[in-house]
Amino acid sequence: MPPHCDTRDGPIAEAVSMALEAGNVNFILIWIPPDSEDEMKDVFERGLKARRLGKEAKEVADDWILETAVRLHRAGEGAPYTGIKPAGLDEGPxxxxxxxxxxxxxxxxxxxxxxxxxxxxxxxxxxxxxxxxxxxxxxxxxxxxxxxxxxxxxxxxxxxxxxxxxx
Structure with missing residues (x-):
């Protein structure tokens, strides 16, 4: 698959952004397997708390939530997690x-x-x-x-x- 779900501008990143804005993890949960829900909910809740600790903590928490969401999504596809790719990669035609x-x-x-x-x-x-x-x-x-x-x-x-x- 071309770079997409694991990019900073892919659908998982969009879901994480919407979830953080709404304070609702369900925007993310639809992208991950049911057996990973508890882990995602835990990371999301802890990340929301950490975001309140300042700009740098917010950035770290947001990345942690995104990385967790992408890792769990990729695992659900049976694919390895290889990190978050930059935005703007060629997704192919x-x-x-x-x-x-x-x-x-x-x-x-x-x-x-x-x-x-x-x-x-x-x-x-x-x-x-x-x-x-x-x-x-x-x-x-x-x-x-x-x-x-x-x-x-x-x-x-x-x-x-x-x-x-x-x-």
Missing amino acids: VVPRAERAIESGDPEELLEFMRAAVDEELSRRFHLVSSAKDYDPDDVASGRRYVEAFIGFVVYSHHLHQHIVGR
Whole structure:
């Protein structure tokens, strides 16, 4: 996944900001697994108390809450926690389109982009296997190029379908 949930401007950071502003940890809890709620609630409550101790304490408490939220979220995804990334990282072409679709209620821009990406990659792989298909049986290197292209096309197609249907 491109940098996103673990950035200072990602959705977890936004949830932490809303939670701190409202004094309501529930903005964060939706992003973490239920078995991590108690830890998050404890850190949030202790962080709220620490924030009252001055500017530096507030900054440390806010970072502690964010880091805890991201760590627990990542654990829920089965992903390692590797720290908080800076704001403004390149999220790639899909994440912004997906977020705009959610915000606008219209997925067409994302659908068009994804269809074009799938069409392009499947076509590229298909042309590789097609161009290697009529190899000379006495040219083992050419036969191997065909097999590599064949596997690349068939396995990619299979994995793509598995991802699409959620398997």
